[in-house]
Amino acid sequence: MNDRSHTDKALFRLIAEGDEAAFRELFHAYVPQLEPLVMHLTKTASVTEDIIQETFLRVWLNRDKLPAIENPRSWLLRIIFYQSFTWLRRRSVHHKALDAMARGDEEMRSTTEEAVAYAAMLRLVGEAVQQLPSQAKKIYKLSRENGLRIPEIAAQLELSPNTVKNSLVRSLQAIRRHMEAGGYWLPLIVLWML
Template identity: 25%
Template sequence: MITYTGLNDGELAILLQQGDRAAFTEIYSRYKYLLYLHAYKRLRNADEAEDIIHDLFAVLWNNRDSFVLKTHLSGYLYTAVRNRIFKFMAHKDIESSYISSFFETAKNTVNITDHLVRENQMAILIEKEIAALPLKMREIFEMSRKQHLSHKEIADQLQLSEQTVSKQVSNALRILKAKLWFLTFLAFFIKP
């Protein structure tokens, strides 16, 4: 019967490649704590260090058929742990960057949404105030601002003088500005 604790790393590696569970158990027992300390020193997180060590040994066992030791077993295992730590940290950085980007995008989306809501509310208020203008003034104002007709074109269509049209548009703007300036201030400059 083989005493695995007395075998050197090279002998254990050969037995591992042949599928010997006891050799794997000996390698695990020999190196798990040292590798864990190495990983913990770098990560400063017990769970993450433990996960890396368990992953390393799971891969070692699952790939035992193709496992070829070209250096010392300890060097191989430390290098494998180091590479897993680098990969883990890179993944963590990418994850952190993605989360930051997500929150920045969400924040900007909220700002855009908030702006659009305020803009729509303002448009509704303006339309409400335009509808409250005296009938003839509203008709002239809408022809000027919505249909983009010149004062002369409006005057010709409504059989009025250009001066009357100009005066009605000016009066409509004055009324709307007086009613909407405070609402504009509230809608665009005060955050909810």
């Protein structure tokens, strides 16, 4: 396992330099390990293939960040699980919408109203994020959109973890104030999960 870790770090360094052969080697080393995991979660071969393709596309597109990753296998697994659970969440929402349509117009109207309210709430969150100072916006997006943890953001931006944490807390408070001004009252803990 330790040898694999050293090999993966070496491959990550080569991929960061644009080495396509190293990328292919990493791909062929991990696909046999990742396919069963994703297939177990999604139960669909085509979706499994898409998720693996998307994962390795992210590896290639973010190759400049690869040398800083200490545990390549864990990093790849985190991306795979994030992609898989995102797909499962979308599928669940899709099935709920289909179920609501099957139950009838009255329930559908309620579901539609909830979807409109949720979309409006997300729009307000987006507006609030755009109003954040550039550094705070960058930290917020790395946390929420890229799924990075505080220590990872701190390392990437060369900041202290406390600075990152404080920035996130201030950003969430600013977003909450913006939401309240827009007629939505949300506890800070709910915003932390968005």
